[in-house]
Amino acid sequence: MRSIIIRRLLQTCCLLFICLPAFSQTTTFTVFADKPGADIQPTMYGIFFEDINMGADGGIYAELVKNRSFEFNQPLMGWKVEGKPVEGDILVLHSTDYNKSNPNFLRVHVGNRRKGELGLTNEGFKGMGVRKNITCHFSARYRTANAGITLHAELVTPDGKLIASAATAMSPGNGNWQTTNMELLPAEETPAARLTIWLEGNGTLDLDMISLFPANTWKNRPKGLRADMVQLLADMKPGFLRFPGGCIVEGKDLANRFQWKKTVGLIENRELIINRWNTEFSHRLTPDYFQSFGLGFFEYFQLAEDIGAAPLPILNCGMACQFNTAELVPMEELQPYIQDAIDLVEFANGPANSRWGKVRADMGHPEPFHLTMIGVGNENWGPQYIERAREFARQLKAAHPEIKLVFSSGTDPDGARFNFLNDTLRKMNADFIDEHYYRSPEWFLANASRYDNYPRTGSKVFAGEYAAHEPSSFVGASRNTARAAIAEAAFLTGLERNADVVEMASYAPLFANAEQWQWAPDLIWVNHLQVVGTPSYQVQKMYALNKGTQTLSLLSENIAVAGQDSIYASAVYDAHTREIIVKVVNAGAKPVTRNITVNTKRKLAGKVAVTTLSGNEPDAVNTFSQQPVMPVNSVVDINNKRISIELRPNSFSILKFGTR
Template sequence: MKRVLSTLLLLASLGSSALAQSPITLNVALDKPTGNISPHMWGVFFEDINLGADGGIYAELVKNRSFEFDQPWMGWKKLENGPEGSYLLLNDGKRKGNKRYLRIHSAANLKLGLQNEGFRGMGVKAGAAYEFSVQYQSAAKGMKIHVELLDQQNKVIGTAELPLESVGSWSEAAVKFPANQTTDKAKLNVWFTGTGTLDVDMLSLFPVDTWKGRPKGLRKDMVQMLADMKPGFIRFPGGCIVEGRDLANRFQWKKTVGPITERELIINRWNTEFSHRLTPDYFQTFGLGFYEYFLLAEDIGASPVPILNCGMACQFNTGEVVPLDELDTYVQDALDLIEFANGTTATKWGK
């Protein structure tokens, strides 16, 4: 048996040696394809992981802009304390989606302020313009807002004044200003001056030069990289992130469309996933929602492949499964999404 095995190995060795010495010519006729490959065979898969959406392709620079994180002051710090009641965080159950807002009260022309750290810092470029905006309400005029961009040494590298003209119901004010220095670790100061009471929410900072110039849109450089790949499809908003750690925190597409101020923030399922690398500031604001995903796909010439929850939470976490007699909601979500994407403006979800 050993002699037979040795003989076979010798023959195999001689054969492979002969093949290695024989030249092989492979002719490829590029002008004569034998079959068509669908352009939808390759594409991109997007998931909000590693700050992929908030802090990534979604160009918002302010973290926790509406105080909706589980810890509402996360990302913020007070620059001046003032007397008790100068900063009051309110929770209004009548507001849709975004229930918290901050009340600033200055009884004696105090200078009160907030600082936001951004997503591990704010990346800004010298000469580029940025737009600060805020939702506010006040019973009377008397308060003003002054904003500053600071570098890592706390040097002011951009500044603007924001007069508040409206009185009564919630309004939005915005101002554009340039940065005079490039840094990837900028911070934003928001100062409140004057006398009175001012409610503020959705304190926001975006680059003016976004993808296709859309206000409060996506990062131009990152979307361009996706477009340059010429993907046949874009799958969104992810895999595990759609399931959620439990069904209560699953991705629900209907909560990601409509006015930005009414989109209900939820915790990102990657927030506490890895005990050795916790990211307690990882949430989903849904400024990048299903409408924006569809628009992105259209912009880069890719077919949209939306992913929906089928009634099951991540099996690696809780593994929750919805009872069969409660599955209708999930089926209806899928049907409504088809109408949202393809329906006319006369339909409920297509309008």
């Protein structure tokens, strides 16, 4: 009898062991929710914009006409003369008396022509994307001394089919420059329309700023931005907008640098320059890549305001790109560069009756843009950079102590160049040090603990340009894999865990035109009619929408979760929503189960909302026709402040614990 009792007791114990919840046999993460740590800045996750990959002209700036003012090095690039012209019918005139910034204009001798005998066609940026029944606004500056000239504007498909047309008579107007406006209503959608202008009648007509914009721009602003591209940015709820970019700020030489004062005011007075990415990549030359500056500093500030982001302009510090010419302005000639920075603060924040505040007000924004930070140089390095950075800091801090300054740590996140800049800038008490990382997915996984041992006081880190780069065998949009995005998500757990060190982060570059890109990977890919967020876009969006307000300690066996069994994790508390938010990455190739316990005196909701991003294959990418790497929502039951969750391979999950 005794042996039978013992045997039954053993069977019962075994059964009890088998029936215990799964988390009793699985690694447990503990979130210490009653001991919040560092504050997370509202600026934590933002946007880096640069006019690369046709990101501005041919991209977010919705102008459909290329070389609208005939200022390209080849004045008729993008244009084709149509009909039966004779010598001298169409001339490009250059007159600084007409316009010092954009001196070229077109002179057409019409000469008793009928429609179809003399005209011009503009190809757009490898086509013009137009939508059925969405009005396109045509405009042009013109001058004529003769009555009797009619201008016909037409949209045609690649095979020559007419899909929209309008006409207007040119008024003499005493020979002064005027503007004509017409509306074209496409009868069908096409990504590759062309604009043709036919001239009919007799006389001489001068033309400039020939322009075509869709009516459905962002906020329906005339001559504005592509609404679908801006919407993807707004959906991220970014904390900041860094502009106008990186290397484009420096220019190949100082003459080619970005000068913000030339990008504000009337559009026709903004001086066009060649884009420094025009011939940078020999395997993807873009000789027709210029900057019209229709998207200028006013529009950047306005965009930042529209999407609720803090503006972060980057200014040239007297140094051209050190990979190109390495031109330097002498220290005794640096003052105009510093004055540009001081004047920019006045443009953004000054009263409407100040010199530069009036320029802003005259452009339609009398209220300030609330600028709080400025970047000094981009990816500059060496003692020559430090020399100029010191002088910028001295004068800017004296003039505007309220403005925080961002300084460069060079091109790489390690090495002698980085160490020199990092050490020197910290001794200078720099507000922010801008670190850049274009590295393999493996580097991002290995560096998830990069900031665990950084100084907790002093200069803060701006992770200004990050992107996981697949090998060169991955080309174009194929480089934006799920694997790369998951590696970035793992790295960001380390940034979030160290929010007292890192206060800003942004992926780079932002946009790429699928037809005319130079650099990949990129956050968002576009064509003339579509936009698509990459897996990396989804990762940063998930972080930005769930950044929280304070960090929370998340430990496994009393250590941070940063790569054990290919798992990475962090946690935050959101005081606005009263949620405990846990982010977990499984960068491995197999599913893994983990338990998560919330150590808190608060009551928790009975279910946990889970959002998971994963790809069926590590190489999966999002395309215009298919987006397999998208967030999927689910719920998990909570039991005694504990859950068990299976983490899919190559996945990033966000778990929200509601508190009561």
